[in-house]
Amino acid sequence: MKRTQRLLLSLFSGVLLSLAWLGFPGWILFIAFLPLFAVDKYFVDRKEEYRSVSFWGHAFLTVFTWNILTTWWILHATAVGAAMAIITNSFLMSLVLWLAHVARRRFRSNLGYICLTVFWISFEYFHFHWDIEWPWLQLGNGFANDVKIIQWYEFTGTFGGTLWVLLLNVLIFKLLVQLQERSAKREKIVSLVSIAVAVVLPVLLSVIIYSNYTEQNNPKQVTIVQPNVDPYSEEYDMRAEIQKKENFLKLAASVSDNNTDFIVGPETVFENPGYWNEGNLQTNGFVRDMKNFMNNYPRAELLFGVSSFKIYNSKAEATLTARTSSDGMTYDRFNTAIFLDRNGNEQVYHKSKLVVGVEKMPFMKYLGFIRDIVINIGGTTGSLGRQKEASNFVSADGTRVAPVICYESVFGEYVSDYVKKGAELIFIITNDGWWKNTPGYKQHMSFARLRAVETRRSIARSANTGISCFINQRGEVSQPTPWWQEAAISGTVNTNKELTFYVKHGDYIARVALFTSVLLVLLLVVKRFR
Template sequence: MKRTQRLLLSLFSGVLLSLAWLGFPGWILFIAFLPLLVIDKFFVDRKEEYRSVSFWGHAFLAVFTWNILTTWWIMHATLVGAAMAIITNSFLMSLVLWLAHMARRKFRSNLGYICLAVFWISFEYFHFHWDIEWPWLQLGNGFANNVKMIQWYEFTGTFGGTLWVLAMNILIFKLLVQLQERIANRERVISLVSMAVALFVPLIISWSMYAGYKEESKPKQVAIVQPNVDPYSEEYDMRAETKKRDNFLKLAASVTDNNTDFIVGPETVFENPGYWNEAELNSNGFVHSMKGFMNNYDHAELLFGVSSYKVYPNKAEATLTARTSQDGTSYDRFNTAIFLDRNGEEQIYHKSKLVVGVEKMPFMKYLGFIRDIVINIGGTTGSLGRQEAASNFVSADGTMVAPVICYESVFGEYVTDYVKKGAELIFIITNDGWWKNTPGYKQHMSFARLRAIETRRSIARSANTGISCFINQRGDVSQPTPWWQEAAISGSINANSELTFYVKHGDYIARAALFLSVLLVLLLVVKRFR
């Protein structure tokens, strides 16, 4: 195989991997790794002639193509951040594929392919839990717009989808190799049956679950507001903030009545943190006007996002992310969700999963000394404050709702923490306007469908601009709002208190893969030095 052919195969694999994030069916992922597996086999068969690093270059080209085709839109918020995200993620992905290739050189065929699966799943799990979290391109996310295929995510979460994709690619590739090399009919039949079982059993189970799933009737009437503020031309003085409040309440009034239980606004309805001292919410003029609006209705409670700050009595009580004002005061800034209940109380939740480079500087514990000189790449220098764990808002009638802010909706296991603590509904508030009219905001909305299936919780999603919508417990979307338009919608969604298997056990597939990866890497090291 000529080098040009190998490069074209690498590019083709990258294109195939990207299609599920660009609106094409998720099942394309079942063949997306095949070109790379062809290259892998080429180098394994000629391992005496080529070093393993030869495969790494092809792997990097494939995953770099995948990353740039699917996440280029980050550049609208931060050009430097986009370059860092795409290059870093591509490098890490290529290292995983390279390690799997080295295992294929040392182990028998089947064990080598098992290494590919468990190494990749371990990498995805790692990407959920280190300080530069970027699980956007998790393979299991590729089925976000094909919810009839993945109803069993309530048992496995998205890692079940990742395992499905990898297994299908490996089984299809092995069958193609057997056909090409004229392997015995018995082995080809076994491979064909294995591939058919791996494909059709999950599909049949999912279709059956989708057709048979019935929501328990626990209706809550929810109004969603989409103010459509341009984050690139937004102003933050008192006049501008007052105008945003008035427009928000006008839109809310158009869909709110005496049957409305909740009104949901997007992330950072109010962007100027100077007006949102958390210790003074009782005297906050915006809060008073919001409560006055709620009093026009019998049941309505209000959830919306702000940029807020909290002052610490002294530096000893300040957090690692705290800033110091000119007068020496220590304070933290937060991306905050505020809930105004019917009892007149304010409840607060601080965003926990922060966007690297925009809302937080990674490895603050070790790199805090450069926080004052780090470049601003699309948001704030330094880091916002955060709360350590998920927490729910409690309505006057006892209903618990999960306030999921923007990026947090990408983290399946994190969202289960709200549900384990009693959340019966999920409200996602976000500002997707930073990405402009690109695939980014569509991808972000689609991931919410996965959270609905994993937790079997109805979702109300309020975006600053498209797509605001309702999502039922099967992952079906209703009343999606258009991009770049002011909008307000109202609908009924059902609360649910039952816990799914995935909520109870989380990412157990990934933890098992991580354990196996450690054993296989140790075995690989032993074989390397023998």
């Protein structure tokens, strides 16, 4: 195999991996690694001739292509940030593939591919939990627009999808090798049957679940507001904020009625944190006007996003992210969801999963001295404060709703924490305007469908510039709003109190893979020194 052929095969794998994020069917992922596997086999078969690092460059080309084709839209916020995100993620992915290649050189074929599977799943799990979280390209996310075939995510979460993709790539590649090498007929039949079972059984199970799943009839009528404020050009003075409030209430009134239970607005409806001191929300003029508006609708309760701040009485109470003003005031800024209930109470939730480089400086404990060097994308910036865990809002009638803010909707296990704590509905509030008209906002919306299946919770999604929509407990989207247009929609969603297997047990597949990876790495080290 010539070098040019190897590079083309590596590039082709990257393109195939990208397609599921660009609107193509997720099943393409079942063959996406095959070209790269051919390159891997070439170097394994010639391990006396080539060092393992020879494969690393090809692996990097594959994942770099995948990253740049699917997440190039980050450059709308910052070209430097996009380059850093794409190159860093590609480097980490290529290291995982290289380590699996080393295992293939050391172990027999089957154990080598087991290493690939558990190493990759462990890497994805790591990307959910370290301080530079970026699980956007988790393989299981590739089925976000194919919910009819992944209803079993209620048992496995998206890591079940990752395992499915890797298993089928390995099985199909083994069959192709057997055909090329003219292996025994029995071996080829076993491989063919294994592939058929691995494809048909999950799909059949999913279709059965999909056809038989019925939501309990516990309706709540929800109004979703899409104000369509351009995050790049909006103003933040009092006049501009008042205009945003009036426009928001006008849109909400256009579709609300006496049966409306909830009115949901997007992330950071109000951007200027100076007007949102959490210590005096009861006397806040915006809150007062919102409550007066609610008096027109006897059942309605209101959820919306703001940029807020909280003052600490002393520096001893302050967090690592706290700031000190010129007059000595110590305070934190937050990306906040506010809930106004029928009893006149204000409830507050602070976004926990913050966007790296936009809302937080990673490794703040060690890099606090550069915490204000972050990307300005037209909203609240700087290293924000956050709360440590998910918490729900409780309505006047006792209904618990999960306020999921923007990036948090990508984290399956985190969203399941709301449900463990009693959430019966999920409200996702986001501002995707900074991505502009790119695949980014479509990908983000599609991930919400996965959360609906995993938790079997109905979702109302309010996005500042779109796509706002309702998602039922089977992951089906209704009333999607147009991109970059003012809109307001009203619909009925059903509450649910039942807990899925995934909600109860979380990312158990990843934890098993992580434990297995540690054992296999230790075995690799032992073999190296022996």
